[in-house]
Amino acid sequence: MDMAAGILAGDMRALARGLTLVEERLPGARELCVKLAPHTGRALRVGVTGAPGAGKSTLIDALIRAARARGERVAVLAVDPSSPRTGGALLGDRVRMTSHANDDGVFVRSMASRGALGALAPNAGEALDLFDAAGFTLLFVESVGAGQADVDIAAESDITLVLSAPGGGDSIQAMKSGILEIADLWVVSKGDNPQAAALKHELLAMLALGGADQLEERVCVVAALANQGVEELLAKMLAAGAAARADGAFAARRRQRVRRRILAAAAELCAEKLPTDTPLLTELEARIRAGDLSVVGAARALLSGGNV
Amino acid sequence: MSRKIRVLVAKAGLDGHDRGAKVVAAALRDAGMEVVYTGLHQTPEMIVAAALQEDVDVIGLSLHSGAHMVLFRRVLELMRERGLGQVLLTGGGVIPEEDAVVLQAEGVGRIFGPGTNTGALAAYINTEVELRRAQGGTP
The missing domain is CATH 3.40.50.300 (P-loop containing nucleotide triphosphate hydrolases)
Structure with a gap:
């Protein structure tokens, strides 16, 4: 029996493993949530x-x-x-x-x-x-x-x-x-x-x-x-x-x-795409220290790939 | 990021000496594991029900009462009945070496006595869980 069916049938072991899947975001977690969504809200x-x-x-x-x-x-x-x-x-x-x-x-x-x-x-x-x-x-x-x-x-x-x-x-x-x-x-x-x-x-x-x-x-x-x-x-x-x-x-x-x-999920996806340790970041940091740029301005520059 | 190791630490039976269990629980937490602590006076049924709900990789029993043969065996039996055969059952306390050997032959993992280095315990659990996960026991 697959996990979603097990959970719907009240199999506690299936539920426990499903919870681990969701908690750890393991493969199959999203599909499980999609399958179960129509059965929630009660x-x-x-x-x-x-x-x-x-x-x-x-x-x-x-x-x-x-x-x-x-x-x-x-x-x-x-x-x-x-x-x-x-x-x-x-x-x-x-x-x-x-x-x-x-x-x-x-x-x-x-x-x-x-x-x-x-x-x-x-x-x-x-x-x-x-x-x-x-x-x-x-x-x-x-x-x-x-x-x-x-x-x-x-x-x-x-x-x-x-x-x-x-x-x-x-x-x-x-x-x-x-x-x-x-x-x-x-x-x-x-x-x-x-x-x-x-x-x-x-x-x-x-x-x-x-x-x-x-x-x-x-x-x-x-x-x-x-x-x-x-x-x-x-x-x-x-x-x-x-x-x-x-x-x-x-x-x-x-x-x-x-x-x-x-x-929240969209914000997380955006955060994953952010460059973290690039030369650009170093350059922007220097410009902020020099009084040349605001933090928000630097963030915009980071997102647009360097155009201030 | 690798999956967290989840460990249930329980005091089985009518034994109130929980200092060791608490030291072990804290040490495993400090080794990066998620430790579910259930407290004192747990029956084998309660321990296995909790292990099932918590989907743990390891059950650690602490025993200083002399009832270790009965309690370890009963926990192991219930684990197998409820489909938790892949979960590592280990533990420690005041348990004579000759008893530990018998329990291990029956399927219990290593038994740790007084004076055990908590680092050795964490290392053992890490190795054992990795092995069992590789064998495809739990996703």
């Missing part, structure tokens, strides 16, 4: 982001349990950072999700970020497409511990959860803009911590300044390990997903996502 994609240690993996573990009780089939793409020095990675998100290891309705895949900016891995979106085609109904994508500008996750998700944990002192200050703005739902994690209520109020006050609406419903306090607030959060996620599906926001987001991927 699953709800939930992005989970927040600072390192905010409790993303633990929250996902608890949400998996609640979602399984509702009969959802759940897949997780857990992204952890690659070392910029050695290219290696230690992928540890599974440690918090092992209670589902023997459940056929749960599939967890770890992925290294491989130098991609924006807290995701380069082919994370395509990996989610494979989960979708394989019949998983609820997909989580967990970003690397994210900072202020790591907003790519929202582009690949239907719903984005942004976590902040109490006791981080400046936890909100640290994410004033950027990732707070991409959230559909804000989650105060470690909700059994005495400072959680204070964090919630701080968050509400700050989001109100930014003009966000329906704040009371959209800020959730969750204690994942104590299983408090998990079911409520899942219900909100699924309701938001259903609403977006009904009013067309879902479909619009999907179209946007494909357009964005085309542009």
Whole structure:
């Protein structure tokens, strides 16, 4: 059986190998994505982001349990950072999700970020497409511990959860803009911590300044390990997903996502064509130092083969 | 760019000594590999299910409990059942040489004892994976 057919039939080994194909961009990866594309668009994609240690993996573990009780089939793409020095990675998100290891309705895949900016891995979106085609109904994508500008996750998700944990002192200050703005739902994690209520109020006050609406419903306090607030959060996620599906926001987001991927792929193809170490580059660099040319002017010259 | 080597590092059974596993996981990361660490108290079923989902090239078991014969054999059996026969099963810990010899004869890779140089471990994995990929086990 070929790989696409295997994935569509729910063969987990075929899915695992397909994910490697896509991740490594091996021969056959593009054909696989083309074949599976008509079978995507059914699953709800939930992005989970927040600072390192905010409790993303633990929250996902608890949400998996609640979602399984509702009969959802759940897949997780857990992204952890690659070392910029050695290219290696230690992928540890599974440690918090092992209670589902023997459940056929749960599939967890770890992925290294491989130098991609924006807290995701380069082919994370395509990996989610494979989960979708394989019949998983609820997909989580967990970003690397994210900072202020790591907003790519929202582009690949239907719903984005942004976590902040109490006791981080400046936890909100640290994410004033950027990732707070991409959230559909804000989650105060470690909700059994005495400072959680204070964090919630701080968050509400700050989001109100930014003009966000329906704040009371959209800020959730969750204690994942104590299983408090998990079911409520899942219900909100699924309701938001259903609403977006009904009013067309879902479909619009999907179209946007494909357009964005085309542009990203085009940018990559352009980058591959750039001359990197030519005598021209040396000459342009000298002219910039001499005050003869601007950087943008030099870039134009590079692209046109030397005509300034 | 050559394909990354993916390694699952697991602690099997009821043994809480994870220092060695963590040292090995960090060393393999520093050797440029992508290491999936699963944590403590994993059953053979959990380990093989994780290896399948993660599509790893190598499973590394750390054992200090004395249950290595049972656990290595069970993991190997499940790997073969689930179509992961090409994956390298290796490991280390407090495992007597005579037991290691028996396990290797049954299809387990090299077993590394206390005092192993992590560079030697990384080199072994590099060589072994290259060999298995050349044999056409995984794409």
